[in-house]
Amino acid sequence: MVIRYGQQDINQGDIDAVISVLRSVNLTQGPTIQHFEDGVRAVTGARHAIAVNSATSALHIACLALDLGPGDWLWTTPNTFVASANCARYCGAQVDFVDIDPKTYNLSADALEAKLVEAGKAGKLPKVVVPVHLTGQPCDMAAIHALGQKFGFRIIEDASHAIGGSYNGEPIGNCRYSDITIFSFHPVKIITTAEGGMALTNDDALAVRLGLLRSHGITRDPELMTAAPDGPWSYEQVALGYNYRMTDMQAALGVSQLKRLTEFVARRHEIAARYGQLLSDLPITLPWQHPDSHSAYHLYVIRLQLDRIGTGRREVFEYMRDRDILVNLHYIPVHTQPYYRQFGFKEGDFPQAEQYYREAISIPMHPSLSEADQNFVVEVLREAIVA
Incomplete structure (x- = not known):
């Protein structure tokens, strides 16, 4: 028998949840997405949760929501999957890395501080820093957040490995020390939606932007539209977004998995x-x-x-x-x-x-x-x- 380094744990409740959606009229863009988002918000304490089709997509729209673009720098750890760096390149930004702590294997707050001091002298401070909670153990987020306040960078917490963990006694994902936190629901992760991810934030404006970016930049909200709606069918594209939506089938699996x-x-x-x-x-x-x-x-x-x-x-x-x-x-x-x-x-x-x-x-x-x-x-x- 093959023993894998990681794999999903699917029970009959998970299967029944997906079948229930398959028998419904909403395979995508239905109410189960909101149920899953609400569940993750309840677990983490974050104000907003935006479900998407992968953590890579979540990283991408997080960078866009923070206005990362050409001429900007994103710093992350070299000890991560390539998506933690690639999200900057998708936006035309440049990437640099910060070495790891030899005990936790996470981005070193001490190395970050030293590099920030030198970058400040050279005028190359990062706009965004992406600490990655490798293996599910959180980075020293309080120290990284304090450096963000001092040097003026935004923080995307890559917690793809870490839902269900905690830092200083509080749930990872509450965004206390970051602008946006990212989860992954790939099959080998803590819970799965087959493929899927989520961006969490406590910032109302960022949440609106993340929601637009995951779905073509389209809104039906009259408050976000530039003109009065022609009728109940009206929508406007107010930004250049993407089709990064999660399906209701995936969300149903997530809702069921979240119970365990x-x-x-x-x-x-x-x-x-x-x-x-x-x-x-x-x-x-x-x-x-x-x-x-x-x-x-x-x-x-x-x-x-x-x-x-x-x-x-x-x-x-x-x-x-x-x-x-x-x-x-x-x-x-x-x-x-x-x-x-x-x-x-x-x-x-x-x-x-x-x-x-x-x-x-x-x-x-x-x-x-x-x-x-x-x-x-x-x-x-x-x-x-x-x-």
Whole structure:
């Protein structure tokens, strides 16, 4: 049996919820979208929630809503999926990166501050910073927010991994320390809508812009229209938007999955605690959790202590995959991708992220992982390292 690094957990309630929509008249642009948005607002405490067809779309419209464009800079972490940086390029903006904290693997607030000081001298301060909550553990958002106030940048919190987690005892997604927060509902994430994402904000004006941008820039709201409506059929395109809408089928799955959010995160913490016990004697570095955070544990990343084992990361990776344990790697540093190299980035630019990449492996972490499966993962990992 194949053991995947992550996978969805679908029950009969989820299936019934989707079937109910299929039997309705609203497959898209119906009431279930609002129900899902309301559910996420209730979980997070955010004032507004705008559901879209992917977290990538959410990142894109978040950048547009903050007026990011040509001549502007967006900074993010190199240790993320490429979407966290690509959203700036979609808007014609330039991208730079900030190295990671060696313990949390998130964007380092200290490195950010040092880089901001130098960028201020050069007149190249960022307009937007995108901290990414890698594996579901939140960044040091209070420190990053304070730097935003000092240096004048806006914050898009990429919490694609992190719904159900908390920071300083408050839910991730409440936008206390950011202008906009992004969630992902991809199948391997904490809850799923198959594909899907959401942008959350406490800013009324930003919420209006996000809503317009997800649906062609079209409105039927008379208060947003430039002329009196001709009739009840009237609409106006008041901005250049996109077709980034979520379907009601996806939203129905999200509403159903949201009921088990607490259960999913608790189960992930049980698995993480058990890994901590089973792997404690191996020459690997286990995930460290900051006391201010409660991770959603989307991923469980180990770092091989390569100077203490007799093999390499690739050999360990392939050994486990050969035994149907589909480990993965999160992530190849974005600045080393060919697309970003053309802008002058190279190895050595962000040493902490690059060292992390050389040592990291994501081992299976999802609510459906049984103790027997987890035992097998540990057994094979032990063989791979000790062999």
